[in-house]
Amino acid sequence: xxxxxxxxxxxxxxxxxxxxxxxxxxxxxxxxxxxxxxxxPGKGLEWVSGISWNSDTIDYADSVKGRFTxxxxxxxxxxxxxxxxLRAEDTALYFCAKDMSPGAVGGFDMWGQGTMVTVSx
Amino acid sequence: QSAxxxxxxxxxxxxxxxxxxxxxxxxxxxxxxxxxxxxxxPGKAPKxxxxxxxxxxxxxxxxxxxxxxxxxxxxxxxxxxxEDEADYYCCxxxxxxxxxxxxxxxxxx
Numbered sequence: 001x002x003x004x005x006x007x008x009x010x011x012x013x014x015x016x017x018x019x020x021x022x023x024x025x026x027x028x029x030x031x032x033x034x035x036x037x038x039x040x041p042g043k044g045l046e047w048v049s050g051i052s053w054n055s056d057t058i059d060y061a062d063s064v065k066g067r068f069t070x071x072x073x074x075x076x077x078x079x080x081x082x083x084x085x086l087r088a089e090d091t092a093l094y095f096c097a098k099d100m101s102p103g104a105v106g107g108f109d110m111w112g113q114g115t116m117v118t119v120s121x
Numbered sequence: 122q123s124a125x126x127x128x129x130x131x132x133x134x135x136x137x138x139x140x141x142x143x144x145x146x147x148x149x150x151x152x153x154x155x156x157x158x159x160x161x162x163p164g165k166a167p168k169x170x171x172x173x174x175x176x177x178x179x180x181x182x183x184x185x186x187x188x189x190x191x192x193x194x195x196x197x198x199x200x201x202x203x204e205d206e207a208d209y210y211c212c213x214x215x216x217x218x219x220x221x222x223x224x225x226x227x228x229x230x
Contacts, residue, residue: 035219044124044224045159045167045210059217062122095166105214107157109178111166 002026002110004096009115012086020115022079022096027110030054030074033099035108036081038092038117048094049081050104057104064090086119093117125150125211125222132228138199141225143211144192151192155214158187158196161224162207170209171196203229 008020020036036048049070051058058070069082079096093116097108126144133139143150143158150156156174159167169178171187174194184199194213198205206229211222 037221044208045161045212045221047212047219047221050219059219061218100172104219105153105155106212106219107155107169107172108159108167108212109169109172111168113166 004098004110004112006094006096006112006115009094009117011118011120013121014087014119016086017082017084018086018117020081020083020094020096020117022112024077024079024096024098027098029077031102033102033104034072034079035097035099035104035106036070036079037095037097037108037111038090039095039114040089040092043092046092047106050099050106051079052104053102059104083117086117088119091117091119122215122218122220125213125220127209127211127222127225129223130226130228132230133198133201134230135201135203137201138197139201139227141196141198141209141211141227143194143196143213143222145194145213145215145220146192149192149213149215149220150189150194152216153214154189156187156189156194157212158185158194159210159212160205160207161210167210198227201229205229
């Protein structure tokens, strides 16, 4: 079964850090780009970051550039998002999403169920 | 990185057809044939509906169709059914990033 399972969310104080993980199974992980997409409570989808199949290309939304770092470990079929200097506006459900191509160009054909990040003092 | 523009809401009766527009710019929708559409029911993960503007993944009903003209993409749902009531999002590649639309709430009357 094709599956994406996110973990690592929780309650964190402003300015602190958190690392999200996404475990992939059921497909050849290193054939595809991957993304993080978030959704604040009651709001729409916001693309956060994307990484190509071989990590050569990593792109970020302006809202997180310089604070978040995306990475992947193809040997472990895993995706990561290191989030530093967290702000209240980073509060959201964070989805891991598979791209349908090796390049991170969008076209998210598989989604996890998300992990909730709450930034509050 | 401004969001693509979608109507906040649309509605239709069962059996009817509706169209949701998605307006971008010459830097995103207008430059790339990489527009995708997603359906999201409350409390659920988004579902992949359309890619490359008009292509339908296997398993997606042929009641869903997509098109693009210039800087505007569109999603049409024909033969509306109660289960189509959901939020719909467009998405476009834009060079070194990806942009979503603000979302459209579809109400089936």
